[in-house]
Amino acid sequence: MRAWWRRRRNGGAKAGADAFALRLVAPALLIEFLFVFAPLALGLYYSVHSVRYFQLGRFVGFDNYIAVLTSPAVLNSFVVTAIFSFGSLIFTFVVGFALALHLERDRRAAVFMRAVVLVPYVISMLVGSLLLKWILSQDSGVPQSVLGIFGITPFSIFADSSAAMGALIYNAVWRDAAFAMILLLAGLKSIPLELYSAARVDGASAWYRFYRLTLPLLRTPMLITLVRLLMHFMNSLTFQLILTGGGPANTTETVALRIYRLGFEDYALGRANALSFVVFLINVVMIVLLTRLFRPAEKLR
Amino acid sequence: MNYRRAILLRKAIHFAINLTIAAFALAPLLWGLGSSLKPTNRILQVPPEIIPSEITFAHYYTLIENDLFRYMGNSAIVSVASVALCLVLGALAGYALSRFAFPGRKGVMLIVITVMSIPIASLLVPTYTLLANIGLLNSRVGLVLLYTAYELPIVIWIMFGYFNTIPRQLENAAMIDGYGRFEAFRRIVVPLSGPGLIASGLFVLIAAWNDFVVAVVMTSAEAVRTLPVAVYFYLGFFGREWGPLLAASMVSIAPIILIFVLFQKYFVSGVTGGGVKG
Amino acid sequence: MTAVRFSGVRKSFGSVTALAGLDLDIREGEFVSLLGPSGSGKTTTLNLLAGLLDADSGDITIGDRRVNDLPPDRRDIAMVFQNYALYPHMTVFENIAFPLRARGRGYDERAIRAKVEGVADSLGVAALLARYPKELSGGQQQRIALGRAMVRDPKVFLLDEPLSNLDARLRIRMRRDIKALHSRIRSTIVYVTHDQAEALTMSTRIAVFDQGHLQQFDTPHAIYHRPANMFVANFVGEREINFVPGAIEGRNGGATFVSGDIVLPLGERQSGLRPGKAVLGLRTEAISAAPGEGPGVPATVELVELVGPELVAYVAAGSLRLSCRAALESGLQAGDKVRLAIDPAQVHLFDLDTTMSLAGGES
Numbered sequence A: 001m002r003a004w005w006r007r008r009r010n011g012g013a014k015a016g017a018d019a020f021a022l023r024l025v026a027p028a029l030l031i032e033f034l035f036v037f038a039p040l041a042l043g044l045y046y047s048v049h050s051v052r053y054f055q056l057g058r059f060v061g062f063d064n065y066i067a068v069l070t071s072p073a074v075l076n077s078f079v080v081t082a083i084f085s086f087g088s089l090i091f092t093f094v095v096g097f098a099l100a101l102h103l104e105r106d107r108r109a110a111v112f113m114r115a116v117v118l119v120p121y122v123i124s125m126l127v128g129s130l131l132l133k134w135i136l137s138q139d140s141g142v143p144q145s146v147l148g149i150f151g152i153t154p155f156s157i158f159a160d161s162s163a164a165m166g167a168l169i170y171n172a173v174w175r176d177a178a179f180a181m182i183l184l185l186a187g188l189k190s191i192p193l194e195l196y197s198a199a200r201v202d203g204a205s206a207w208y209r210f211y212r213l214t215l216p217l218l219r220t221p222m223l224i225t226l227v228r229l230l231m232h233f234m235n236s237l238t239f240q241l242i243l244t245g246g247g248p249a250n251t252t253e254t255v256a257l258r259i260y261r262l263g264f265e266d267y268a269l270g271r272a273n274a275l276s277f278v279v280f281l282i283n284v285v286m287i288v289l290l291t292r293l294f295r296p297a298e299k300l301r
Numbered sequence B: 001m002n003y004r005r006a007i008l009l010r011k012a013i014h015f016a017i018n019l020t021i022a023a024f025a026l027a028p029l030l031w032g033l034g035s036s037l038k039p040t041n042r043i044l045q046v047p048p049e050i051i052p053s054e055i056t057f058a059h060y061y062t063l064i065e066n067d068l069f070r071y072m073g074n075s076a077i078v079s080v081a082s083v084a085l086c087l088v089l090g091a092l093a094g095y096a097l098s099r100f101a102f103p104g105r106k107g108v109m110l111i112v113i114t115v116m117s118i119p120i121a122s123l124l125v126p127t128y129t130l131l132a133n134i135g136l137l138n139s140r141v142g143l144v145l146l147y148t149a150y151e152l153p154i155v156i157w158i159m160f161g162y163f164n165t166i167p168r169q170l171e172n173a174a175m176i177d178g179y180g181r182f183e184a185f186r187r188i189v190v191p192l193s194g195p196g197l198i199a200s201g202l203f204v205l206i207a208a209w210n211d212f213v214v215a216v217v218m219t220s221a222e223a224v225r226t227l228p229v230a231v232y233f234y235l236g237f238f239g240r241e242w243g244p245l246l247a248a249s250m251v252s253i254a255p256i257i258l259i260f261v262l263f264q265k266y267f268v269s270g271v272t273g274g275g276v277k278g
Numbered sequence C: 001m002t003a004v005r006f007s008g009v010r011k012s013f014g015s016v017t018a019l020a021g022l023d024l025d026i027r028e029g030e031f032v033s034l035l036g037p038s039g040s041g042k043t044t045t046l047n048l049l050a051g052l053l054d055a056d057s058g059d060i061t062i063g064d065r066r067v068n069d070l071p072p073d074r075r076d077i078a079m080v081f082q083n084y085a086l087y088p089h090m091t092v093f094e095n096i097a098f099p100l101r102a103r104g105r106g107y108d109e110r111a112i113r114a115k116v117e118g119v120a121d122s123l124g125v126a127a128l129l130a131r132y133p134k135e136l137s138g139g140q141q142q143r144i145a146l147g148r149a150m151v152r153d154p155k156v157f158l159l160d161e162p163l164s165n166l167d168a169r170l171r172i173r174m175r176r177d178i179k180a181l182h183s184r185i186r187s188t189i190v191y192v193t194h195d196q197a198e199a200l201t202m203s204t205r206i207a208v209f210d211q212g213h214l215q216q217f218d219t220p221h222a223i224y225h226r227p228a229n230m231f232v233a234n235f236v237g238e239r240e241i242n243f244v245p246g247a248i249e250g251r252n253g254g255a256t257f258v259s260g261d262i263v264l265p266l267g268e269r270q271s272g273l274r275p276g277k278a279v280l281g282l283r284t285e286a287i288s289a290a291p292g293e294g295p296g297v298p299a300t301v302e303l304v305e306l307v308g309p310e311l312v313a314y315v316a317a318g319s320l321r322l323s324c325r326a327a328l329e330s331g332l333q334a335g336d337k338v339r340l341a342i343d344p345a346q347v348h349l350f351d352l353d354t355t356m357s358l359a360g361g362e363s
Helices: A002-011 A013-047 A063-070 A072-102 A108-122 A125-136 A142-149 A161-189 A193-201 A206-217 A219-234 A238-244 A255-264 A269-298 B002-036 B058-065 B068-099 B105-117 B124-134 B140-164 B169-176 B181-192 B194-210 B213-218 B227-238 B242-262 B264-271 C042-050 C092-103 C109-123 C138-150 C168-185 C196-202 C220-225 C230-235
Strands: A049-052 A055-059 C002-013 C016-027 C031-035 C057-062 C077-080 C156-160 C188-193 C205-210 C213-218 C242-249 C256-259 C262-265 C276-282 C287-291 C297-307 C310-317 C320-326 C337-342 C347-351 C357-360
Touching: A013 A049, A013 A269, A013 B068, A013 B105, A013 B124, A013 B140, A013 B181, A049 A063, A049 A269, A063 A072, A063 A269, A072 A161, A072 A219, A072 A255, A072 B002, A108 A161, A108 B002, A108 B242, A108 B264, A125 A142, A125 A161, A125 A238, A125 B002, A125 B227, A125 B242, A161 A219, A161 A238, A161 B002, A193 A206, A193 C077, A206 A219, A206 C092, A219 A269, A238 A255, A255 A269, A255 B124, A255 B213, A269 B124, B002 B242, B058 B068, B058 B242, B068 B105, B068 B140, B068 B181, B068 B194, B068 B227, B068 B242, B105 B140, B124 B213, B140 B194, B140 B213, B169 B181, B181 B194, B194 B242, B194 B264, B213 B227, B227 B242, B242 B264, C002 C042, C002 C188, C016 C042, C016 C188, C016 C213, C031 C042, C031 C196, C042 C057, C042 C077, C042 C156, C042 C188, C042 C205, C077 C138, C092 C109, C092 C138, C109 C138, C138 C156, C138 C168, C168 C196, C188 C196, C196 C220, C205 C220, C205 C230, C213 C220, C213 C230, C230 C276, C230 C347, C242 C320, C256 C276, C297 C320, C310 C337, C320 C337
Parallel strands: C031 C188, C031 C205, C077 C156, C156 C188, C287 C320
Antiparallel strands: A049 A055, C002 C016, C002 C057, C205 C213, C242 C256, C242 C276, C256 C262, C276 C347, C287 C337, C297 C310, C297 C337, C310 C320, C347 C357
């Protein structure tokens, strides 16, 4: 083995280095091709065929795409996904931003609190949603007690479609506000403290410092945070699968859950693959669009 | 001393805010923990007891009788194997990207970034289709390979960033002293990469241990069932019997919380993908 | 008239005392340098004056106002930071205009434009107004930072090591420019630096700090030629000063400093010293080395440096290691035997125990 490297190195430095580097990346690339790109290709292939359970049938062109894109359940799931994503995005971002500003300074209390708010993020989504499901269900007795305080007649949260959506968004904020906080904190910390000192001496109030310094200098981290959160919410499955099960009456069934059901409850692999590919394309378009939208800001930095 | 009083007031307000935040963040966990220790008849009591008046481990025993240790074992095997594979492959690839301007480097970078942004939701069905075709459904190996494929890009990214902070002169010196390229990497660079490897490993470990979606789709056999999937199945099995369900939840998150507390500072660099500098 | 006064000002960070009771009076129009190594308390002093830190006790006044409880923006000061602290997302124009806009009153757009352009003209940066900070060289950024400080005509300018990020040549040029600026605008300037050459060349007075204590506050000439203690003597000056431990013998006109081969009759000013242990402080230029036999202290050359017009020789005289000057023509080399001559006008004597100056040097 060692002799092999030696020989190559003496043969020609550049060629030897190239061969060495390619060998280093080859295993990683192999795995990505086999388990990310190959499935995508295979899924694409399945999506233009009729599939009965696991039997690949004849070529059907865009039939599967037409079927899913005209299905009321799928169209409903797009609307639900949009509502859930934007609702969660706004609240998670605002709460995460507030947490980042509140816990920015490296005092002992702040460091401790950062760890505390991260706990819902590091535990598994399944358990997080399960715990919230338990608390929000009438079995736990919590909704009855809490709603009573506000003078609201207790009702079953998961039987009411807006309350169920609210619960989903609450779940998202509870788990992911800390994620937003971490990304924004990293951004905040990259702003030199001297700038704030300078602004204070220059006579800028706290509010003025915030919107003339913090906000513009945080533009890129904010964009990154928003995009990553949006992608995460648009494709989230666990929240819906565990907390509401898509109910009541499919009013919280998001696209990811629809795909899951098409694929693993209905075993309609042709249509499920078609919808997966549509979702994949939507993601690509969103990423490209969002980064283009904010591109002019990059030039300033 | 108006000034001092203002500082004191500020501290009090800060403390109150922190207490509220902590309550919102941790209440579901503490509530779940408390309930998992209550006898069944008290769990459903309305109004509920905040602190259990009577503690029982009965629900945990129920779990042990229901194959808890097998599921934990599966989770541990799959997580550790994924970490090992990710670290080896990720360190190699990250090193190549950090040190060599080889043909196709930009392409590799693009692949890394692309895979990081592909949502798993759109991969589930196609991947299921593929695994069904090549016979990797219902296997721990299949899970390990999938976790590796999904988490490898972030590991490559973290390691790439970390290697960039290690001066190249160190390897040059080692190679002048007679090391080959690979020896220079293994004996000089790897020993200096501890923090990067820990951050990456932690990230993979948490992702693999916590994963539910991929595992529930790709495995159905009890023999290879991981802990989160088991929790999900308990949900169906025990129905509205919350005791064992909450106990299983606690068992599943306890190791992660422990690891998080121990390695907290490394965790952040994994989440931010090695830092989001503006 | 007093522009800035510190009286009994203390500041600690946890158990570390950053400033242990500072008393300092700065007159209007003065250029005062706060000089010292890192951790000496000079930057703490500046930040206390700026209002970026709060004093534990004592009073700070600017003009005739006690400012301890005033926030930075109400102290009528402007500050230039070490890394310039230019706002990276704003043009040069907006950077200079920031202090005017931040106050949010009294200036319309036309007044702002006039002010900013006036300042930019006076600093020779009018052509840069539309650029962003990252498009500027270090020297240009430095000027913009000065411009941002000047635009409000503050009572006091605070400068925190503003030249430390520039290369050596540029630093010397900016030194001249800032001094010229001061003599033009005649504002009070408080200037923090760890570079003794900057302090000596620019200041009207220098405050030397060490370990949270003010060591000496005097004109550059006095700081250099009449250092109050061994710390000041050693910290100020291009090279480390030579300290020679020894003793004073005899008295009344016949006082002599003795240390091994060195026997130095003390001049008139040093007479009246009591006999006893003392430390002699000799700057490099106070000792001249010449080759050959003759009067003076015998020594052996260990190393020679060329410093432009002359040589600096590092020599061993008995157990002492000394730096001294030598003529270029002497052509000294390592290993040469030399004789050292000490200029009695340039010697400083210190108390061995208190490190305080006993007397010495030219006046």
